[in-house]
Amino acid sequence: MEDERQDLSRLFNRIERPVVCSRCADEVAAGQAGAVSMQEYARLDVGFSPVGLQVWCRRHSVNVVHLDFGGHRLPADFRCIERPAPDAIS
Numbered sequence: 001m002e003d004e005r006q007d008l009s010r011l012f013n014r015i016e017r018p019v020v021c022s023r024c025a026d027e028v029a030a031g032q033a034g035a036v037s038m039q040e041y042a043r044l045d046v047g048f049s050p051v052g053l054q055v056w057c058r059r060h061s062v063n064v065v066h067l068d069f070g071g072h073r074l075p076a077d078f079r080c081i082e083r084p085a086p087d088a089i090s
């Protein structure tokens with residue numbers, strides 16, 4: 001566990017398959033959202049619920065996904081790191 005906490009690379013964006021609202025995705029695909037990407041169009045709330053973690057589409061007021069942890073407490077890393085700006089490196 002300690003070795004895993006030392007590996008800061010996992011705190012960078014490693015998302016391979018984004019979670020999207022299917023209704024938002026349909027609107028973007030149909031061009032109804034204008035010339036925007038799915039990432040720009042999405043308006044998602046993400047948070048813990050009584051059973052796990054829920055993703056909610058604010059645009060459509062619908063559930064996107066609700067992960068049920070089954071009563072388990074999963075490891076989570078809330079640390080935030082930022083790469084220094086290129087001009088800050090001398």
Ligand SMILES: [Zn+2]
Pocket residue numbers: 021022023024025057058059060
């Ligand atoms: Zn939506």
